[in-house]
Each structure stands twice: as C-alpha cells, then as structure tokens.
Amino acid sequence: SPRSYREEALSAEEINTIVQCALWAPSAINQQTTQIAVIDNKAWIEELAQDAGREGFHYGAPCFLLFYALKDNRWSAANAALATENATLAAHALGLGSVIIGCTADYLLSEEGAKKWQTRLGVSENYEFVLGLLVGHSVDAPQPKPRNQENIKWK
Numbered sequence: 001s002p003r004s005y006r007e008e009a010l011s012a013e014e015i016n017t018i019v020q021c022a023l024w025a026p027s028a029i030n031q032q033t034t035q036i037a038v039i040d041n042k043a044w045i046e047e048l049a050q051d052a053g054r055e056g057f058h059y060g061a062p063c064f065l066l067f068y069a070l071k072d073n074r075w076s077a078a079n080a081a082l083a084t085e086n087a088t089l090a091a092h093a094l095g096l097g098s099v100i101i102g103c104t105a106d107y108l109l110s111e112e113g114a115k116k117w118q119t120r121l122g123v124s125e126n127y128e129f130v131l132g133l134l135v136g137h138s139v140d141a142p143q144p145k146p147r148n149q150e151n152i153k154w155k
Contacts, residue, residue, distance in 0.1 A: 002097035005061040005136035014094055015040060015063060018135060021090035022065070025082040028075030034083040035068040037121035048117065052107035059099070061134035066108070068118075068127035080130040087133050097138030100131055 015038060022036055039045055040063045048064070049055050058064060067084050069076035084100060091098040107113040108129035118125060 001099035002138035002140060002142055003059045003099065004139040005059055005097065005134070006139055007060065007062065008137045009062045010040065010096070010135060010137075014096065015135075017094060018065070018087050018090045018096075022067075022083040022087040025079070025086040027079040027082065031070075031073070031075065031079065033070040033073055033076040034080045035070075035123050035127050036083065036087075037066040037068065037117075037123055039064045039066070039121070048104065051113065051116070052104040054103050054107075057101060057103050058134055061097075061099075061136035063135045064101075065133040065135065066117075066121065066123075066129060067131045067133070068123050069130045071126055071128050077130050084131045084133055087135075091133075091135045096135055097141075098133055098135045100133055102131055104132055105129060 019036055019038060022034070023032075025034070027033060039048070042062060045058050045061075045064050049057050065084075065087060067080040069080040088098050088100065108117060114125075114128070117123075118127070
C-alpha cells in the first residue's frame with residue numbers, strides 16, 4: 001500500500017479496467033449491490049480531503065474510487081469490500097499502486113457529507129459509503145509486511 005504517488009494521471013483505459021474488474025467481483029446471491037464513484041479530478045480529491053478534515057489523506061494519488069453499499073442489505077457491505085479488493089488486484093496487475101482508505105468514512109457517512117458527495121457523484125441516497133481506494137503510479141514499492149501466521153487455526 002504505497003503512500004506516495006507521482007502526479008501522472010491514470011489513463012481512461014486504466015481506470016475503466018480497474019472499475020470493470022471491481023464490477024466482476026463476486027456478490028452475494030449475485031445481487032451486484034455495489035455502486036462505484038470515480039474521482040479523477042485532483043481539485044475534487046483535495047476538496048473532499050478538506051471537507052473530511054483529512055488533508056493529505058490521498059498521498060498525491062490522482063484517482064480515488066469510492067465504494068458504496070446498498071443500505072439495509074445484509075450482504076451489501078461485504079459485496080463492496082470484495083469489489084474494492086478486485087480493484088486493488090487489478091491496479092496491481094496494471095503495475096499501479098493502490099491503498100484502501102477508510103479515514104473519510106466518518107465524514108462521508110455523516111448527513112452533511114453523504115448529502116454533498118453522493119449528490120455530486122450521482123450515488124443514490126439508498127447507498128452508504130464503505131471503502132475508498134486511492135490509485136496511481138507509486139513513487140516507490142513498499143515491501144509487504146509479514147502476515148500473522150497465528151491467525152490461522154487448524155483443527
């Protein structure tokens with residue numbers, strides 16, 4: 001999860017590939033309940049950062065994908081998380097860096113934040129923010145941290 005990105009914009013083809021891979025994520029009962037909003041406008045990303053009180057959360061990434069789940073649907077948040085993971089894998093396959101972001105959730109789930117940004121992004125009010133994904137050309141390739149093998153329980 002790189003925390004530093006070059007200013008280089010993503011191509012429409014790169015963004016479309018990532019979003020299409022997200023759409024092909026598995027979903028419970030094939031309900032396909034995830035809405036995805038794409039912000040590839042740096043001014044909007046900066047504005048969202050200021051609104052959320054999270055200046056700099058974007059690490060200079062030129063693209064921010066927001067994943068929304070259908071409200072009052074038991075599996076919708078899991079569906080959105082799976083779509084986010086697929087997008088992460090697609091970005092990696094394209095040689096791009098990405099980092100999953102949740103720090104804007106408090107603001108985007110607030111009445112003020114949801115009203116402003118869901119309206120602006122065209123996301124239905126029947127949906128709520130779950131996760132964000134920053135994507136871009138990373139400055140460096142951070143080494144993965146070791147996984148906690150004690151989290152595996154064999155019986």
